[in-house]
Amino acid sequence: MADQFNLEGALAQFSEAVRLDPNSSAPHYNKGRVLLDLQRNQEATPELEAAVRIDPNAADALYLLGLIEKQSGNNDESIRLLERVVQLEPNNCDALYKLGKAFRAEGTMPAQSCAGEG
Numbered sequence: 001m002a003d004q005f006n007l008e009g010a011l012a013q014f015s016e017a018v019r020l021d022p023n024s025s026a027p028h029y030n031k032g033r034v035l036l037d038l039q040r041n042q043e044a045t046p047e048l049e050a051a052v053r054i055d056p057n058a059a060d061a062l063y064l065l066g067l068i069e070k071q072s073g074n075n076d077e078s079i080r081l082l083e084r085v086v087q088l089e090p091n092n093c094d095a096l097y098k099l100g101k102a103f104r105a106e107g108t109m110p111a112q113s114c115a116g117e118g
Helices: 007-020 025-037 041-054 059-071 075-088 093-106
Strands: none
Touching: 007 025, 025 041, 025 059, 041 059, 059 075, 059 093, 075 093
């Protein structure tokens, strides 16, 4: 439904999935993703955080939390979250790009280079 732009319908379905299986990361992530698409970041954050509590390696949820933190002006927290995503998924181009932009906004760059650079 979310991919068909029926965000409210998708939200209802993912809310039901969370109710049925509150200890599964995927329903929390998907509910958070839809809430973010609806620009309801304050409601999305606890769902995404729940996804990460259940699965600390939930890179997709960490990425979205990083975006929320950036939008909220919390650049340091955004960097921390995006660095974790890159640790989990070194070839995640979106996370690498966002991380680079966050470092540039801070006026700092990490000492190490991207994988594959010589």
